[in-house]
Amino acid sequence: MRYYYILSVLLLLSSYVFSQQNESKYDVAAYIWPAYQDDPRFKEMNVFPDGKGEWEAIYKAKPKFEGHRQPRVPLWGYLDEADPKVQEKVIDTALEYGVNTFIFDWYWYDDKPFLERTLNDGFLKARNNEKMNFYLMWANHTHTTYLDPKEPDKSKVFWKGEVDFDIFDRFTDHVIKDYFMKPNYYKIDGKPVFAIYELGTFINGLGGMEEAKKALDHFRVKCVKAGLKGVHLQAILWGALPSTLSAVPGDKSETQDNTVKYLGFNSLTNYQWVHFVSINQDYASWGEKAISKYKEFSESFSIPYFPHVSIDWDNNPRFPGGPQPAVSNVTPQKFEKFLYKAKEFVDKHPDQTPLVTINAWNEWGEGSYLEPDTEFKYGFLEAVKKVFK
Template sequence: MSPAENDSARPLVLAYYFPNWHRDERNSEWFTPDWDEWHLVRNAKPRFPGHRQPRVPALGYFDEASPGVAEMQIALASTYGVDGFLIDYYWYDDGPYLQRALDEGIMQARNRGDVRFALMWANHQLLDIFPAPDRSPDRLKNGAIGREAFEAMVHHIITEYFSSPNYLTIDGCPWFSLYEVGTFVSGMGGLQQASDALEWFRQQVIAAGFPGLHLDLLVWGFGVLPEAVTVDDDADIVRALTADSASSYVWIHHADMADFPFPQASAQALREAAFADYERLAASLEVPFYPNVTVGWDSSPRVAQSAPFAHGDYPRTPVWDQTPQEFAEGLRRAQEFLREHAPRNPIVTINAWNEWTEGSSLLPDRDHGLAYLEAIREVFGEPRPLDVANLADETIPPSTIDSPVREVR
């Protein structure tokens, strides 16, 4: 399913979807039985005067692996003008992680055809920041996988996802985003080997009956997660890996955290820094660059609540608690950016649909309700009414989060 070409009136709006709101076998082994990240949301505390924590989801602490919950989320997205989800997809040397939200939830929803979806391979190091201790976190899995594991992932996603009628395609080519390019290159053994692996990927996609692969590389200059791998020259690596587009995950990847006050900073200043870097990227890259708009940023729930909240490495970064009105201004900036640079297929990404523990969620909370989603409809269109209260009453099962909250000290 491809976006309309040359649609200057409305870009395709794609929200990143973080799938850690269901039970996962690995999490149960690493943490406590039946652990999911709702525990950190519920356990969050205000860390300074005026700090908006805990964030309370208006729709409850639901199990996203339920098809009924997926149907509710799809209905919200399609009603308020979110055209699709870019799913944070995890695959390590021994296979997938956090896949049930997609496999058992979104792909089993009766209304799944109302939104597109695509994969964003979240190939960063998986560290124990759930929550982060007051020391260097332990590594749970290595994001730099080798060629054998990469090929296993490719075969799986072509078979299981690319063939889905609502998988996002550009000119018929399935979209695939790569989060941490430097880590991918390291795992493949070098830039030439990485290029060879991606060319093999493209040939597998063509053999499956598609005209090709749309490879989107996320580019950013400032690593946030511990052990993040950045690259020195975005243009060179985008060219070397024959990418079809470039995009961004979150505003803080485009600004130096040391330049902002702690514990809370200006959302306007962060927005200006991000869009200034977007202009640099648009001028230097030979492929379209798609802008990101970030709802907000507050990773304090991922800090052990018994530890001090002092400025340092992720997740001890400044808080940007952006209002819905400020978020709408970011959407307008993205719209202007696309009109100025005029890519053939205009796209805006949003961080995020549900990054609750990083303070960036379009889903309604008890403070702002539907205001962030309404901002999308206000700026880009798609006016269709929806009764969220009835959705909450009828389609979301009661929370079953009864196991103890885990805190690392």
């Protein structure tokens, strides 16, 4: 009997050690670009007639200069990401390699949703979805012909990004009811995280700083009434985050920190390095310049900054004609180096939530993706696993 008791204890201990080895103390969050499915509103835009969403631009891409890595070919094929079985594979793979949170790019135009099927029909209907945390980044930019691979003029507008108070009030009801209440919605300090891509567009749509603050305060009150602890507002840090005057009488300085303080934001992160570091350079130098901003971002703001790592930038599949600027010489090994830098930043800020954001899980249209391709296979995911698991 003693032998079996000791054996049982050893088995329990080994099971515990194995589980600990496969858990991460870091929240590794990858953005999801939800356009690899046949969204009904693509018909309004007259794009992607093949019925496969933006995969059409990916498999029709051509190299535009010597050594150009196009077309990028997904190792898994051109899967419908609004299919729950596909999302089950995505979730299992992400968790295996250390990505434990998805940030869904989320859109609302003309008072109705756009590109929600990957989240609603795919991810949330996957049988294993509750293993994976998720949150929303409201991508509230004006929607133009940028996505149309046939159109050289990218300035034509489909839908404006600005919303007024009534529209914001209506869609936040939807967000609270259908997303925030999910058990796996990502929270910081018990509050569901909601990121906003373009604060300037948000402020303009509401009619100014004061009106924007009222709308956000109302959003917080609604969350509390719904039984939540409030909402954790996250701003995307780049040039679209405007600078404003402080509330201190006589202080004439204009800073981005004044804006997020006045509106009551709780944290910051980036969406893509291309927003603040010029491209057409080697990935190693591009990343070094971006990583060097961590200290500045952290010290310039009175709210926490969560480090970001981008994988690549090459949006040529979206452009007919001549070559667009792109980052060169990207490898999983270089990416791994920057992940270590992000991890180091997190470790030096133990008072903050250990969150790192990555662009992206599947941004094939901009060349920035963790999903395996036929060139590097699982190389970028292996880098995440090595650093964070």
